[in-house]
Amino acid sequence: MSDWIAWLIAAGVLVVLEMFTGTFYLLMIGVGLGAAGVAALAGASGPIQILIAAFVGVIATYSLRKSRYGRTSRTDAAKDPNVNMDIGQSVRIDTWNETGEGMHMTRAKYRGADWDVELLQGADPRPGTFVIQEVRGNRLIVSDQRE
Secondary structure, rough: OOHHHHHHHHHHHHHHHHHHHOOOHHHHHHHHHHHHHHHHHOOOOHHHHHHHHHHHHHOOOOOOOHOOOOOOOOOOOOOOOOOOOOOOEEEOOOOOOEEOEEEEEEEEEEOOOOEEEEOOOOOOOOOOOEEEEEEEEEEEEEOOOOO
16 A cells, blocks of 8 residues: 555544544644645655654644634633523512621522522612522522623
8 A cells, every 4th residue: 555545544534533522633633644645645755754744733733722713711601601501591589688798698489499599799689580690509690680
């Protein structure tokens, strides 16, 4: 088997494996292996092919890492409506109990169960409809306005 065929088969295997991971990093290494296959087809020697595969793979991986697709975003799952569908939903509160230091808590029915509800600092502790801003365990953190 020719060198270029082996490089392209290895690149194809990495592309298939990439479909199972979804991170794009194996795809970048596959691009490097594909570049080595092109170099082998052009008649480059074995060590040059390996250097091209390594160089292109590293540059492609580094470029991906620096792009917007490679950046990891750190969001708090307790406040992320993409993770927790309760965030942004409304809950009806009839009375608030002051727990000290300006904090207000109560119990409320939400989705057929009783929940502990805590009012965000600065919100008005009046009866009415509140919006869930965060979920911490079995406690709903609410405010009187949408953010």
